[in-house]
Amino acid sequence: xxxxxxxLVTLAAVAAPLLGGCGVPGTGVIGAGAPATAAVYPYPPxxxxxxxxxxxxxxxxxxxxxEDAPDVPGPGDSPGVSTxxxxxxxxxxxxxxxxxxxxxxxxxxxxxEGIPLVERHPSGGVEVRLPIDxxxxxxxxxxxxxxxxxxxxxxxxxxxxxxxxxxxxxxxxVCDLAAGGG
Amino acid sequence: MTPAALSAAPDPLDTxxxxxxxxxxxxxxxxxxxxxxxxxxxxxxxxxxxxxxGLALLREFRxxxxxxxxxxxxxxxxxxxxxxxxDSQLPVIMLTARGDDFDVVIGLEAGxxxxxxxxxxxxxxxxxIRAVLRRFEEPGGGRPAVEFHGELAIDRSGLGVAKxxxxxxxxxxxxxxxxxxSAAPEQVFSRQQLLEHVWEYGFHGDTRLVDACVxxxxxxxxxxxxxxxxxxxLRGFGYRxxxx
Amino acid sequence: xxxxxSRRRTRATGERRRSFGxxxxxxxxxxxxxxxxxxxxxxxxxxxVRNAVLATAQDTAVSxxxxxxxxxxxxxxxxxxxxxGTLRTLARNGRPHPWYVYAExxxxxxxxxxxPTSTVITPELRRTAHADPxxxxxxxxxxxxxxxxxxxxxxxxxGASTVAPTGIVLYAVMPMPEEQANVEALAAxxxxxxxxxxxxxxxxxxxxxxxxxxxxxxLRQAARSMGSGRLDTRIAVRGSDELADLARTxxxxxxxxxxxxxxxxxxxxxxxxxxxxxSHELRNPLAGMLAVTEVLDEGANRLDSDTARAVRLxxxxxxxxxxxxxxxxxxxxxxxxxxxxNTDEIDVAETIRRTLGQRRWTDLVRTELxxxxxxxxxxRRFDVVVANLVGxxxxxxxxxxxxxxxxxxxxxxxxxxxxxxxxxxxxxxPDVLPHIFHRFYKADAARTRSVGSGLGLAITLENxxxxxxxxxAANGPGGTGxxxxxxxxxxxxxxxA
Numbered sequence: 050x051x052x053x054x055x056x057l058v059t060l061a062a063v064a065a066p067l068l069g070g071c072g073v074p075g076t077g078v079i080g081a082g083a084p085a086t087a088a089v090y091p092y093p094p095x096x097x098x099x100x101x102x103x104x105x106x107x108x109x110x111x112x113x114x115x116e117d118a119p120d121v122p123g124p125g126d127s128p129g130v131s132t133x134x135x136x137x138x139x140x141x142x143x144x145x146x147x148x149x150x151x152x153x154x155x156x157x158x159x160x161x162e163g164i165p166l167v168e169r170h171p172s173g174g175v176e177v178r179l180p181i182d183x184x185x186x187x188x189x190x191x192x193x194x195x196x197x198x199x200x201x202x203x204x205x206x207x208x209x210x211x212x213x214x215x216x217x218x219x220x221x222x223v224c225d226l227a228a229g230g231g
Numbered sequence: 232m233t234p235a236a237l238s239a240a241p242d243p244l245d246t247x248x249x250x251x252x253x254x255x256x257x258x259x260x261x262x263x264x265x266x267x268x269x270x271x272x273x274x275x276x277x278x279x280x281x282x283x284x285g286l287a288l289l290r291e292f293r294x295x296x297x298x299x300x301x302x303x304x305x306x307x308x309x310x311x312x313x314x315x316x317x318d319s320q321l322p323v324i325m326l327t328a329r330g331d332d333f334d335v336v337i338g339l340e341a342g343x344x345x346x347x348x349x350x351x352x353x354x355x356x357x358x359x360i361r362a363v364l365r366r367f368e369e370p371g372g373g374r375p376a377v378e379f380h381g382e383l384a385i386d387r388s389g390l391g392v393a394k395x396x397x398x399x400x401x402x403x404x405x406x407x408x409x410x411x412x413s414a415a416p417e418q419v420f421s422r423q424q425l426l427e428h429v430w431e432y433g434f435h436g437d438t439r440l441v442d443a444c445v446x447x448x449x450x451x452x453x454x455x456x457x458x459x460x461x462x463x464x465l466r467g468f469g470y471r472x473x474x475x
Numbered sequence: 476x477x478x479x480x481s482r483r484r485t486r487a488t489g490e491r492r493r494s495f496g497x498x499x500x501x502x503x504x505x506x507x508x509x510x511x512x513x514x515x516x517x518x519x520x521x522x523x524v525r526n527a528v529l530a531t532a533q534d535t536a537v538s539x540x541x542x543x544x545x546x547x548x549x550x551x552x553x554x555x556x557x558x559x560g561t562l563r564t565l566a567r568n569g570r571p572h573p574w575y576v577y578a579e580x581x582x583x584x585x586x587x588x589x590x591p592t593s594t595v596i597t598p599e600l601r602r603t604a605h606a607d608p609x610x611x612x613x614x615x616x617x618x619x620x621x622x623x624x625x626x627x628x629x630x631x632x633x634g635a636s637t638v639a640p641t642g643i644v645l646y647a648v649m650p651m652p653e654e655q656a657n658v659e660a661l662a663a664x665x666x667x668x669x670x671x672x673x674x675x676x677x678x679x680x681x682x683x684x685x686x687x688x689x690x691x692x693x694l695r696q697a698a699r700s701m702g703s704g705r706l707d708t709r710i711a712v713r714g715s716d717e718l719a720d721l722a723r724t725x726x727x728x729x730x731x732x733x734x735x736x737x738x739x740x741x742x743x744x745x746x747x748x749x750x751x752x753x754s755h756e757l758r759n760p761l762a763g764m765l766a767v768t769e770v771l772d773e774g775a776n777r778l779d780s781d782t783a784r785a786v787r788l789x790x791x792x793x794x795x796x797x798x799x800x801x802x803x804x805x806x807x808x809x810x811x812x813x814x815x816x817n818t819d820e821i822d823v824a825e826t827i828r829r830t831l832g833q834r835r836w837t838d839l840v841r842t843e844l845x846x847x848x849x850x851x852x853x854x855r856r857f858d859v860v861v862a863n864l865v866g867x868x869x870x871x872x873x874x875x876x877x878x879x880x881x882x883x884x885x886x887x888x889x890x891x892x893x894x895x896x897x898x899x900x901x902x903x904x905p906d907v908l909p910h911i912f913h914r915f916y917k918a919d920a921a922r923t924r925s926v927g928s929g930l931g932l933a934i935t936l937e938n939x940x941x942x943x944x945x946x947x948a949a950n951g952p953g954g955t956g957x958x959x960x961x962x963x964x965x966x967x968x969x970x971x972a
Binding site: 074075 | 525529533537538540544545547548549552553554581582583597599603605607608609610611612613614615616619621625626627628629630631632633634635636637638639640641642643645651654655658659662
């Protein structure tokens with residue numbers, strides 16, 4: 050019996066992958082190419098694109114029809130939607146339908162009667178004055194603001210953005226949607 | 232080499248002339264020593280160094296007994312013995328050495344009556360000579376001179392044996408063995424007893440002497456030696472004469 | 476060689492067991508190699524084929540899922556009711572198999588089934604789907620059922636060349652029963668293919684083991700043959716492999732051994748012949764000398780005292796020399812195995828009494844000889860045995876010397892004759908006992924000139940052995956002298972072999 054023991058062990062070792070792995074094994078997560086591109090309504094160039102956030106810290110775009118936009122104080126220089134309006138709507142917070150989907154703005158509220166002011170920046174791009182302390186914005190919040198402004202200014206969202214708060218300012222910044230959940 | 236116990240009875244040889252002996256022996260020292268010892272005891276001894284010379288001397292000297300060395304150059308002792316037995320019942324004693332067993336058997340088959348192992352003291356040699364030469368003594372008197380057993384006629388006084396009227400030539404040991412056995416028909420004798428009474432060995436002798444002598448005797452007296460009538464064997468005990 | 480019989484037997488059985496082991500090991504090794512190669516090949520093939528089968532199914536599923544999602548449109552934010560409808564539509568179009576579809580958007584969880592969330596989708600997949608804007612999948616085995624889970628983030632076009640994540644992640648969960656069945660069938664096929672392969676390998680292994688073991692068996696037989704004394708045993712050398720080398724080495728060694736043993740035998744034979752020849756050559760001069768000792772003894776009386784002493788010395792020593800030569804020749808005959816037994820049935824007590832009486836020892840020796848014990852033995856040799864032992868006891872032991880006779884029955888039912896010669900002397904020293912039957916062994920240097928050739932006990936031993944018996948020397952209880960015990964079969968030559 051003695052010489053057979055190691056032989057049996059070896060046989061078992063050889064047979065184990067053969068017999069034990071004869072089903073369909075589980076795997077880790079495997080990349081499978083590009084995401085799916087789907088159409089959204091309303092068609093973004095005709096609507097108002099705001100970047101809210103989800104509970105797990107992702108920037109979540111919502112598209113509002115322009116006429117759905119709530120009344121916000123400020124000059125309404127249409128056609129289209131003005132940057133002043135989108136920024137004001139962003140800071141005004143999500144609508145009920147958006148809240149139902151678990152979205153929030155995650156931004157400080159403007160002081161009463163406070164409005165964003167939009168100017169052309171001398172070196173190109175746009176400068177937006179916000180009646181808040183910019184230090185109250187977290188990184189995701191800045192990104193929401195910057196991207197909302199950028200995609201209002203141009204369809205590709207490439208406009209350079211300067212932000213000026215009560216005491217601080219920064220810029221220029223370009224919208225970076227790929228920054229993900231960070 | 233203890234001396235044989237000699238019979239206490241008066242020795243007939245004491246009164247007759249000392250036997251004449253012929254010694255055939257090739258080794259000079261043995262020849263001379265044995266001759267010297269025996270002559271000193273009063274025997275008339277002649278010697279020969281070869282078998283051929285010995286046979287020649289035999290006819291001229293006519294000895295009473297032949298002492299024959301087995302190992303001889305040229306014609307060896309066994310051949311000499313056969314030659315002698317062809318026409319004579321001369322007593323023959325072989326000289327041999329322990330270790331020459333095979334030769335002893337051949338020599339006995341050739342008709343020798345006894346043998347002496349060399350080296351031997353003269354007294355031993357003489358004891359054997361006397362034993363061979365001693366005449367058979369009747370156990371009791373008053374028996375008929377000639378007995379008849381079947382086709383055998385045994386003349387105890389004349390020392391002759393005839394079968395179907397034809398005289399047989401028996402060597403002395405054969406004659407004595409036949410006389411001893413036939414003196415008490417149907418009585419079993421062990422080899423040791425026969426050695427004692429016929430060959431006069433007081434101690435354990437060589438039983439082959441008896442067996443060889445019985446064979447020779449059967450060849451002469453039996454019709455079918457392989458199925459003997461006169462000298463019968465009793466396995467484990469010995470021999471007996473008859474029953475016929 | 477003569478004593479190896481019993482050892483050889485045990486060795487033979489041991490070897491038979493080992494040979495079985497070697498064969499088993501060889502066959503197992505063959506099978507193992509065959510199993511490993513067959514198993515490895517089968518396993519590798521199986522894995523490749525399985526992976527290909529699964530990859531096909533997965534790729535189909537992933538691209539099909541992606542294509543179908545492309546056809547969809549969403550409101551942002553997502554309307555939960557509409558989403559469920561969309562998911563149900565998706566679920567109907569599962570390819571290659573039906574799937575369940577789940578969606579996550581913000582805090583919204585929706586599915587095509589009753590449960591809004593799936594227990595199959597792993598946190599890893601969700602994390603990946605949320606962190607990376609690209610599709611991914613994972614195979615999950617749950618309760619023995621394999622599932623393909625696909626995570627597909629949905630992006631939308633913001634501008635002409637800009638896409639942004641919608642925050643929607645769609646999941647498809649597809650059970651893979653068909654793939655599982657296919658893979659299991661594949662495994663069974665691999666296994667069923669490997670087993671006949673192993674059976675074929677077993678036959679090949681047995682044949683090969685036989686081929687390897689045949690020279691080993693021949694070698695064993697040859698070695699055994701050598702061991703039983705046939706030194707001319709050789710092995711046929713076939714081929715030029717290691718076993719052939721072994722056979723050659725064996726043959727060379729056997730040749731060497733045979734040569735050495737032959738040389739030894741020849742040397743021994745020469746030595747024996749020399750002793751025998753010397754004794755023979757001494758015989759004739761001694762015969763001459765011994766025949767004339769009487770003449771010397773008689774003549775000595777007439778010589779002057781010195782010459783007379785010298786002459787008597789020569790006479791006496793000639794006698795001793797004759798005894799010595801006679802014993803030497805007797806021993807030579809035993810050595811040359813020329814000694815013969817001339818058995819006769821005798822009365823043992825009577826024979827011993829004759830032996831003692833013949834040497835005039837009757838008055839010196841006490842006897843306990845029960846009558847009626849008859850034995851078949853060589854009377855002359857038995858006489859020599861008794862005479863040597865009694866003579867030895869009388870010379871070296873102390874009076875009274877006792878000779879006892881009895882019979883016993885051996886373990887196998889054979890009757891044995893036991894003769895004991897005891898004396899009341901100082902006994903035999905323990906260091907002397909083992910050598911007492913050796914030739915010319917003198918226990919006491921002072922005794923070297925005593926009567927006896929120094930061969931008496933050696934001749935006794937040989938004579939007893941010739942009868943198939945034993946003789947041993949010992950000291951009696953309480954240091955009461957030496958006891959020599961001779962045991963011989965009661966019927967020598969008739970005893971069962």
